[in-house]
Amino acid sequence: MTDLRxxxxxxxxxxxxxxxxxxxxxxxxxxxxxPEIMVFVLISPIMFVLLFAYVFGGxxxxxxxxxxxxxxxxxxxxxxxxxxxxxxxxxxxxDMQKGFIDRFRSLPMARSAVLIGRTGSDVVYNVLSLIxxxxxxxxxxxxxxxxxxxxxxxxxxxxxFAYAISWIMAWIGLIVPSVDVxxxxxxxxxMPLTFVSNAFVPLESFPGFLRPFVEWNPVSxxxxxxxxxxxxxxxxHRAPDVWSMxxxxxxxxxxxxxxxxxxxxxxxxxxxxxxxx
Amino acid sequence: xxxxxxxxxxxxxxxxxxxxVGLDLSxxxxxxxxxxxxNGAGKTTAVRxxxxxxxxxxxxxxxxxxxxxxxxxxxxxxxxxxxxxxxxDEYLTGYENLEIVGRLYGMSAKQAGARARELLARFGLAxxxxxxxxxxxxxxxxxxxxxxxxxxxxxxxxLDEPTTGLDPRSRQQMWxxxxxxxxxxxxxxxxxxxxxxxxxxxxxxxxxxxGRAIAEGTADQLKAQVGGERIEVVVADPQRSxxxxxxxxxxxxxxxxxxDRAFSAAVGASGAEDLRRVLGAITAAGIEVLxxxxxxxxxxxxFLSLTGRETDDSTEExxx
Numbered sequence: 042m043t044d045l046r047x048x049x050x051x052x053x054x055x056x057x058x059x060x061x062x063x064x065x066x067x068x069x070x071x072x073x074x075x076p077e078i079m080v081f082v083l084i085s086p087i088m089f090v091l092l093f094a095y096v097f098g099g100x101x102x103x104x105x106x107x108x109x110x111x112x113x114x115x116x117x118x119x120x121x122x123x124x125x126x127x128x129x130x131x132x133x134x135x136d137m138q139k140g141f142i143d144r145f146r147s148l149p150m151a152r153s154a155v156l157i158g159r160t161g162s163d164v165v166y167n168v169l170s171l172i173x174x175x176x177x178x179x180x181x182x183x184x185x186x187x188x189x190x191x192x193x194x195x196x197x198x199x200x201x202f203a204y205a206i207s208w209i210m211a212w213i214g215l216i217v218p219s220v221d222v223x224x225x226x227x228x229x230x231x232m233p234l235t236f237v238s239n240a241f242v243p244l245e246s247f248p249g250f251l252r253p254f255v256e257w258n259p260v261s262x263x264x265x266x267x268x269x270x271x272x273x274x275x276x277x278h279r280a281p282d283v284w285s286m287x288x289x290x291x292x293x294x295x296x297x298x299x300x301x302x303x304x305x306x307x308x309x310x311x312x313x314x315x316x317x318x
Numbered sequence: 319x320x321x322x323x324x325x326x327x328x329x330x331x332x333x334x335x336x337x338x339v340g341l342d343l344s345x346x347x348x349x350x351x352x353x354x355x356x357n358g359a360g361k362t363t364a365v366r367x368x369x370x371x372x373x374x375x376x377x378x379x380x381x382x383x384x385x386x387x388x389x390x391x392x393x394x395x396x397x398x399x400x401x402x403x404x405x406x407d408e409y410l411t412g413y414e415n416l417e418i419v420g421r422l423y424g425m426s427a428k429q430a431g432a433r434a435r436e437l438l439a440r441f442g443l444a445x446x447x448x449x450x451x452x453x454x455x456x457x458x459x460x461x462x463x464x465x466x467x468x469x470x471x472x473x474x475x476x477l478d479e480p481t482t483g484l485d486p487r488s489r490q491q492m493w494x495x496x497x498x499x500x501x502x503x504x505x506x507x508x509x510x511x512x513x514x515x516x517x518x519x520x521x522x523x524x525x526x527x528x529g530r531a532i533a534e535g536t537a538d539q540l541k542a543q544v545g546g547e548r549i550e551v552v553v554a555d556p557q558r559s560x561x562x563x564x565x566x567x568x569x570x571x572x573x574x575x576x577x578d579r580a581f582s583a584a585v586g587a588s589g590a591e592d593l594r595r596v597l598g599a600i601t602a603a604g605i606e607v608l609x610x611x612x613x614x615x616x617x618x619x620x621f622l623s624l625t626g627r628e629t630d631d632s633t634e635e636x637x638x
Contacts, residue, residue, distance in 0.1 A: 063421045066412075069409065074409040074450055144405035145465065148368045149394035150422040 057151035064145075064158025068132065069165060082166060086121040086174045094181045096190060103243050105276035114183040115195075115268040116240030118174060119260055122203035123235055125167045127227040128157050129207040133214030134223045142215075142315050153309050160207040168204050171196055173227065195270035201292055202263045205300035212304050216312040217262030240264050244281050256283045257295040265289040320347045320504035322382050322474050323368060325549060327331070329376035330363050330529075337363040339529040340377070343507075345522075347473075350506040352520030356621070360529040361509040362402070365478045368507065369399045381474050383484045383524045398467030402479045405466065406459045408452035412443050415451060416465055430469075435463040441495060457488025461495060468499075475499065481515060513620055517541075525620060528605060532624050544615040546571070547589040549596055550582045554606040563628040565599045579608075 072079050079223040086222055090113070098109040102185060136142050136155075145155050210227060217223050238260040247255050266289035268274050285298045319439040330338040337576040338360045345351040353361050365371035368379055371389040378385065384392040406415055413434050420430025438447045441461045446454060451462060460480065467475055480496065496519055500506060510516050516523045518536040525533040525540065534539060541547075549569070551564055556578045563581060566574045569592040570583035585592045593612045600607055 060422055063418055067410065067418050070414060071409045140405040141407065142399055143371060143401055144399070144419075145395060145422070146371055147397065148419065149391050149400040149424065150421045154422075 053151065054093045057153045058098050060150040060154030061157030061161055062173060064155050065165075066158075067162040068158060068162035072166075078195070079169070083170055083173045085124075086117060087177045089117050089121065090174060090177045090181060097241070101242055104245075104275065104278075107273075107278075108182065110178075110182050111273045112243075112268070113241070114174070114178040115239075115273055116264050116273060117178075118171065118195075118199055118262045118267060119202075119238075120235040120240050120265070121170055121174060122167045122199045122207055123231055123260065125170055125229060126163055126203045126206035127210050128166060129163050130210030130214035130217075130223045130227055131220055132159055132212050133218055134220045137215065139219060142312070146312075146315070152313055153305075154207070156211050156305075156312060158268075159211055160204060160308070163207045164200055164204055167200055171199065183273070184271075187270060187292050191272075195267040197272070198263060198266055198290065198293060199257060201297050202259070205297040205304075208304040208308055209300060212308040212311055215308065215315050234258065234260050238264060240250075244286070256281060256284050259293060260262070261290040262286070262292045266293055320383075320403065321345070321380075321508055322347045323351070325364075325377065325379040327377035328367055328374045328379060330360075330365065330367065330372065330374050338367075338374070338377075338531050341526065341529065342430030342530060343524055343531070345505055345507060348503045348546065349506050349521040349586060350500050350508055350519055352523040353509040353522050353526055354508065354511070354516045354620075355509075355526040356465070356511060359526045361526060362478055363366060363529075365399075365476055365507070365509055366528075368396055369397055369476055394470055394555050395470070396474055398470065398472040398475045400460075400464045400467040400475070400477050400542075402482060406451050406454075406462050409450055411452050412438055412454070412458075413447045414461050415462060416469060417467045419469045425470070433469055437468060442491075455488070457484055457491055460484060460488070460492055464495065465490075475504050477505045477506060479509055479511065482511065513537075513540075525624060527621070527624075531619070540620060541615055543624050544619050546584060546586060546615065548582050548584050548613050548615070549589070549593055550580070550609070550611055550613055551596065551600070551607065552580045552609040553600070554579070556606050558605045559605075561603055562600065562605060565596055565603070569596060585612075 093113050096108045098113070101109055103109050103112040136145075142155065185195075208221075213226060214223050217226060237247075238255055238258045240260060244252070244255050244261065262285050265280060265286055269280075269289065280286045280289070321344050323343065325341065325343050328338050328341040329336070339405060341360065341364055343351060343353070343364070355362060363372065367374045368381065368386065370393050377386070380386065381393045382396045382445055384396060386393050411420070411494055415432045415433035417427075419447050420433050421427065425433065435444075438444050441464070443458060443462060443465070446458065446553065450590075451459060451517055454462065463481065464477070467477075477496065481492050481554075484492060484635070488569070496506070496508070500519065508516070508519055520537065523537055523540055524531045533543065535543075550567065551562060551566065553559070559581075561580070563574050563577070566581055566583040569585055571586050574581055574583045576582050580593050589612050593610070597607070597610055602608075
């Protein structure tokens, strides 16, 4: 007979992190059991890199002194991690539908743990896809010119931005009635956010009325930031003369903080009130 | 005896629909309360309130003396919930499913692992322990889900329609498992749509309809109210109907219903003996019998006698 005496846990932060890690482990086991998921997660960024580099690359003029492939990689990275973040939404909605959230909510675990675990396992997905995309980028001729520390800084910024998006998606996942809805909903939000940005084409090529949106779109900022950190912009390149583009790292981090401040409490509240539909 | 589950005046509204209209219930330690009612009666709403998943609009509930609203975490440490949906992660093995629950209760990895093995063996899942639960049958998944509710050996166990949707054999197995649990002294709240299930497992039954208790008592008391078992006879020749009715009248409690070829009569506690006597008499009289049987009262009969109408599944689906 197992001794079932459970040690009293007092530190709520430690408890949230421990429970979050247990939930994240559960999510990651799924990758091991259904490797197909990971294959598709990794194939789509490879496809994007190749598609844009070789199909559109010739048609898109990114200005003098710059190869499109160099320009493209930062944008692909940004788009892919943002898409990767949508896993949180679909997975939360699925857990709701299958009654897992009820089971979790009936356990004496930290209220934020399921969300911490969910968003945390998205980071693992994103790290893997960044590695694969980086390698694909190297194959097609992309390079990080400013050294390893700045390159890692760029990756960290991408992950931080994606992590914040994960919390938005997790919140949506808790309030939508089914998994199908979330897939469509995230598509509607993510597509314009990533395509109406400087991720694939230079900011200058957008018509005037779209410019302000593109300039202040956080996806543009994160893309601009990683391009600068990778050294993927031509010598003498001047960032567009708006604050968000002049200070893309600070602007991106500002968005990360803002999103977290709003959506962490909102998601935890939605989780507490969640009921299986 | 200590009250392990106690609720007074629980009210829950969803917009215009009132799912619970002042439900009271109490379950003494080591007993099983069956909450019996059709879909949408408010059973699941009651369960969700008692397991801290839902806040009542009015009323108060305690689990092992701990108030559901004041100390939800304290309540969660004292209950195990097994729901209508088997909350089993199909990508995880049976072992992993249980281990995670143990860890989330705050057990060490070693404790949680040992407890998982123990429960898998107890529920006849040892051989399947390290297979992804996707490969399990419906009955195995339910047993695994139930095992999940027992990981921390909680003093109070809540089973929300544990056998709904199971085939008869799996249902039988589930009943055996729950009976063992009850024998080991657990306090159980069981919701069900089947009178047979409540009869078999519960010490006390509350019949609930439209969010309120409409009857309470032991299975025998309820059945007595319904009129117990009925003998139903169908004969080939309508010419003999007077004789058949007379034979039934000998054993019937109250009037003999029907006529022509089909008859029905409520009988007392010794239904099987009465059935034998009726069949003997009819055979001796040389009347050809097409069908004869002893029918146990169903939830529908309970409802019919308590409310004067059939169970209606259509309304209040949202609150189910």
